[in-house]
Amino acid sequence: MNTVYLIAADEWRYWLRSKLALAVVGLFTLMLVSVSLVTALRMQEAAAELDHHQAEAESVFVSQPNRNPHRMVHYGHYVFRTPTPLAMFDPGLDSVTGQAMFLEGHRQNSATFSSAGASGDLGGLSWLTPALTYQIFAPLLIILLGHSAVVREREARVLASLLAQGVSGKLIVLGKFCALMMFILVLLLPLAISAMFAMANGESFLTAVSLVGVYLLYLSAWGALTLLISSVFQRRTAVITGLASSWLVLTLVLPAVAVNLASAHMPIAGKIEMELAMLTEYKDVSDGHSVSESAFEQLQGELFEQYGVDRVEDLQINIRGLLAQKAEQELTDAMDVYAEKRMSSEVQQARVLATLGWLSPMLSVSVASKTIAGTDISHYHRFLRQAEALRIDFVQGINQVHAEQLSYIDDINRNRDEASYNRSRVDASNWQLLKDFRFETDASGVRLTSAATAIGILSTWVVLLAGLLIWVGGRLRP
Amino acid sequence: MSLLVSLKREAWFLMRDRGLLSWLLVITCLSTFSVWSGLAEVEQQRATIERLLIADKEDRIAELAKQSDWGSAAYYSFHVTYDPPSDFAFAAMGQRDTLPWKHRLRMLALEGQIYEHDAGNPELALIGRFDFAFFAAFVLPLILIFLLHSLKANERVAGRFDLLNATARNDLMLWRTRAILIALSAASATILPMLLAGAASGVGAITLFSAAALVGLYVVFWVVVCVLFAGWERSAQVVLSALVGVWILLGTILPTGGRLIVDAFVPVPTGADILMTQREAVNDAWDLPVEDTMTPFVERHPEWTGYIHTGEGFDWPWYYAFQQVGDQKTEALSLAYQQGRLERDRMAGLISLITPPALLERLLAQLAQTDLRTAIAYENRVRAFHAELRTFFYPMLFQQQAYDAGKLTDLPRFVSGGAFSRVAP
Numbered sequence: 001m002n003t004v005y006l007i008a009a010d011e012w013r014y015w016l017r018s019k020l021a022l023a024v025v026g027l028f029t030l031m032l033v034s035v036s037l038v039t040a041l042r043m044q045e046a047a048a049e050l051d052h053h054q055a056e057a058e059s060v061f062v063s064q065p066n067r068n069p070h071r072m073v074h075y076g077h078y079v080f081r082t083p084t085p086l087a088m089f090d091p092g093l094d095s096v097t098g099q100a101m102f103l104e105g106h107r108q109n110s111a112t113f114s115s116a117g118a119s120g121d122l123g124g125l126s127w128l129t130p131a132l133t134y135q136i137f138a139p140l141l142i143i144l145l146g147h148s149a150v151v152r153e154r155e156a157r158v159l160a161s162l163l164a165q166g167v168s169g170k171l172i173v174l175g176k177f178c179a180l181m182m183f184i185l186v187l188l189l190p191l192a193i194s195a196m197f198a199m200a201n202g203e204s205f206l207t208a209v210s211l212v213g214v215y216l217l218y219l220s221a222w223g224a225l226t227l228l229i230s231s232v233f234q235r236r237t238a239v240i241t242g243l244a245s246s247w248l249v250l251t252l253v254l255p256a257v258a259v260n261l262a263s264a265h266m267p268i269a270g271k272i273e274m275e276l277a278m279l280t281e282y283k284d285v286s287d288g289h290s291v292s293e294s295a296f297e298q299l300q301g302e303l304f305e306q307y308g309v310d311r312v313e314d315l316q317i318n319i320r321g322l323l324a325q326k327a328e329q330e331l332t333d334a335m336d337v338y339a340e341k342r343m344s345s346e347v348q349q350a351r352v353l354a355t356l357g358w359l360s361p362m363l364s365v366s367v368a369s370k371t372i373a374g375t376d377i378s379h380y381h382r383f384l385r386q387a388e389a390l391r392i393d394f395v396q397g398i399n400q401v402h403a404e405q406l407s408y409i410d411d412i413n414r415n416r417d418e419a420s421y422n423r424s425r426v427d428a429s430n431w432q433l434l435k436d437f438r439f440e441t442d443a444s445g446v447r448l449t450s451a452a453t454a455i456g457i458l459s460t461w462v463v464l465l466a467g468l469l470i471w472v473g474g475r476l477r478p
Numbered sequence: 479m480s481l482l483v484s485l486k487r488e489a490w491f492l493m494r495d496r497g498l499l500s501w502l503l504v505i506t507c508l509s510t511f512s513v514w515s516g517l518a519e520v521e522q523q524r525a526t527i528e529r530l531l532i533a534d535k536e537d538r539i540a541e542l543a544k545q546s547d548w549g550s551a552a553y554y555s556f557h558v559t560y561d562p563p564s565d566f567a568f569a570a571m572g573q574r575d576t577l578p579w580k581h582r583l584r585m586l587a588l589e590g591q592i593y594e595h596d597a598g599n600p601e602l603a604l605i606g607r608f609d610f611a612f613f614a615a616f617v618l619p620l621i622l623i624f625l626l627h628s629l630k631a632n633e634r635v636a637g638r639f640d641l642l643n644a645t646a647r648n649d650l651m652l653w654r655t656r657a658i659l660i661a662l663s664a665a666s667a668t669i670l671p672m673l674l675a676g677a678a679s680g681v682g683a684i685t686l687f688s689a690a691a692l693v694g695l696y697v698v699f700w701v702v703v704c705v706l707f708a709g710w711e712r713s714a715q716v717v718l719s720a721l722v723g724v725w726i727l728l729g730t731i732l733p734t735g736g737r738l739i740v741d742a743f744v745p746v747p748t749g750a751d752i753l754m755t756q757r758e759a760v761n762d763a764w765d766l767p768v769e770d771t772m773t774p775f776v777e778r779h780p781e782w783t784g785y786i787h788t789g790e791g792f793d794w795p796w797y798y799a800f801q802q803v804g805d806q807k808t809e810a811l812s813l814a815y816q817q818g819r820l821e822r823d824r825m826a827g828l829i830s831l832i833t834p835p836a837l838l839e840r841l842l843a844q845l846a847q848t849d850l851r852t853a854i855a856y857e858n859r860v861r862a863f864h865a866e867l868r869t870f871f872y873p874m875l876f877q878q879q880a881y882d883a884g885k886l887t888d889l890p891r892f893v894s895g896g897a898f899s900r901v902a903p
Binding site: 020024027031035038042049050053056057060065067068071074075076078080092093095096097098099100102109110111112113114116117118119120121122123124125126127128137140144147148236237240241244245248252253255256257258259260261262263264267268269270271272273275276277279280283346349350353366376377380415 | 497508511512515518519522526529530533534536537540558572573576577580581582590593594595596597598599600601602603604605606607608612615616617620621624628714715716718719722723726729730731733734736737738740741744746748749750752753754757758761764765792815818819822823825826829830833835836839840843849850
């Protein structure tokens with residue numbers, strides 16, 4: 001144990017003497033801190049703005065005057081997706097997905113106005129976030145500090161004398177690994193601070209800790225890989241080339257290549273195409289203003305029986321409101337089938353990316369990080385589903401008002417003249433039925449469970465690489 | 479003569495450098511892969527458009543067959559608009575993953591429809607494609623750095639430095655020759671697959687030549703940077719760290735900072751404002767006196783001044799008039815949104831002059847017509863098409879012409895910007 005400590009302490013002394021190492025670590029810290037600050041500010045601003053818009057949309061809706069109920073169905077409502085607390089560390093899909101969505105009767109609109117669409121285009125890597133800084137650039141730092149750990153001793157012939165003195169190769173490698181792990185822990189401090197801020201904003205302790213844990217796993221894998229290559233090669237140049245090309249392939253090339261593969265092998269039909277396919281399949285529900293003939297007759301028959309009448313005018317309830325409800329339900333059911341189809345194919349594509357995490361730990365850490373932060377594809381879908389639930393809730397609520405508070409006679413005569421139109425209005429207090437909308441993430445336990453596969457892949461990487469490192473350590477040659 | 483001799487000598491050396499050869503192989507493979515999957519993506523997008531046009535036509539014919547008045551005919555007929563990928567789009571998908579290139583709209587207020595985005599999987603858009611532009615702008619410079627950083631340092635370590643200098647007639651010439659050869663081979667390995675794919679898919683010679691020249695110049699830029707740093711009397715490790723630092727600075731830190739500056743300096747109206755203004759304008763109209771709609775409407779369309787809203791209830795011409803007035807009320811915001819984005823793009827273009835990787839990506843996207851300007855030109859074609867729909871239906875509505883389904887064969891057709899086969903509506 002003492003040997004391990006001595007070797008680790010010696011490695012730290014070596015780093016502290018190296019001007020290059022200190023300079024690069026300093027620069028990295030500067031970069032990380034500024035990126036974290038900028039992202040945190042941007043997310044806070046976005047959160048405040050979207051919250052404000054949400055509150056405004058709600059108050060505008062409930063303060064509408066007396067209206068014909070169906071007008072309110074078309075008047076519609078807006079929902080906004082406010083960033084989650086951890087989005088200030090990993091905004092994930094937030095920048096590429098729309099933030100605003102219009103909810104109205106008979107339609108499922110898409111989320112519009114993504115920030116990426118309105119921003120100045122400065123190339124593929126201009127969306128630096130704290131998460132990406134850790135995923136892409138922290139490994140470089142580990143390589144810079146760790147690459148020479150073993151090969152340096154070998155080139156200086158120190159390794160030979162150490163081994164000759166009976167120090168085991170395993171202990172040497174272990175000592176170096178401990179030193180590197182210490183450095184990784186230091187590297188994770190800014191992340192830990194971000195996580196604490198998120199906790200102050202309502203994120204759970206479990207989530208915060210597991211986010212730090214995920215990055216600890218990821219960077220440990222890089223630490224083990226660095227020492228492994230440093231132990232295997234005879235010359236420092238070979239070590240550098242090996243590590244630099246691994247970094248290039250694992251962090252820049254493979255993730256983007258995975259995107260090409262996922263989109264080529266699993267093309268997804270777009271929303272318009274889905275819509276057209278739905279219209280072909282469900283010919284009867286194309287509008288939402290009318291139900292199918294059979295549904296109409298069935299409903300009418302049921303109502304006549306229930307109220308003991310044989311004319312719609314004599315019903316104590318407005319059949320047009322009930323029909324609107326029925327039509328909306330039929331249409332929504334059809335739209336939901338296609339929306340779910342589309343979401344599940346997006347999830348499948350995302351799963352292809354996640355599976356390719358077996359080739360590049362960067363893909364796994366990015367999946368785990370987004371999932372835990374609540375900014376991944378399943379949370380985007382969660383937003384879409386929450387919005388849809390709100391939409392169907394207020395539309396059907398208003399249709400209920402339509403059925404109960406607007407008489408059939410006033411309803412069908414509404415276009416006769418202005419007085420008739422005014423008689424078709426219902427009281428404004430009905431608009432209070434609109435529920436408040438706040439986008440909420442899955443509970444932290446659920447998020448952790450869905451990140452489990454990615455965490456499993458990362459752990460496998462760590463175990464494999466560390467195991468390989470110890471094994472190589474046992475066979476260390478001068 | 480001496481140049482030729484040293485070129486030959488160095489070429490002979492380099493041909494035996496397995497490290498260099500394997501890197502060249504990697505470059506060729508990556509470039510080929512990027513180009514191949516770009517071609518597949520372009521093919522997929524074109525097939526999508528073909529399918530959409532067919533389904534759209536069937537849907538419209540079926541819907542129109544059910545109608546018996548002009549107002550409903552306009553209400554129930556949707557039209558697909560699209561922006562087909564250019565032939566060179568395979569090399570740079572640019573903004574096509576973040577901006578809409580297809581819509582399905584009808585003659586209602588356009589502002590409520592044009593910002594709908596039939597986006598692909600955001601998970602893929604976030605990471606971004608491995609297209610030729612990304613490969614050339616970000617991956618290629620790193621490979622050049624790996625190849626060139628140790629140009630002198632390694633020879634120094636290996637003890638060959640003085641020997642090489644002594645045997646070469648001019649020591650500067652030696653390193654330059656070596657750098658030139660490496661650059662030439664790397665550039666050709668990058669460019670050739672792109673040229674072949676471009677030629678095969680019928681890209682114009684000027685576009686291909688410009689793209690090749692841009693990548694060539696870009697390689698020269700990085701080779702010069704590498705040679706400058708490699709001349710530094712430091713260990714290979716220090717030189718490499720410094721060069722990777724330069725790459726990070728130019729490729730990501732400056733662009734990220736630049737983008738933040740641009741977005742802060744050029745405000746654009748928020749989407750929420752555009753949407754809410756539009757909705758209020760259109761929905762309030764139901765409860766407003768008819769004159770409040772018709773007055774601003776005839777200001778824009780004096781030819782319908784004489785139209786008198788008959789009866790007090792629902793009336794299609796009035797309905798479409800308030801849809802248009804809704805657009806008119808949102809016009810200023812919408813224009814500001816478009817101009818703000820163009821201004822942001824212009825400023826980003828200026829900033830990209832100091833960030834070569836972003837500059838290369840932008841220029842390639844321009845050549846491929848996948849940049850913001852192309853997307854906005856498409857948006858404007860959609861606006862023009864929507865205006866055509868209004869021009870088509872307004873006389874029928876406002877002159878209260880008798881319904882004649884036969885006239886619908888003259889419905890305006892959306893004409894895409896690029897040369898691309900179209901299905902008649």
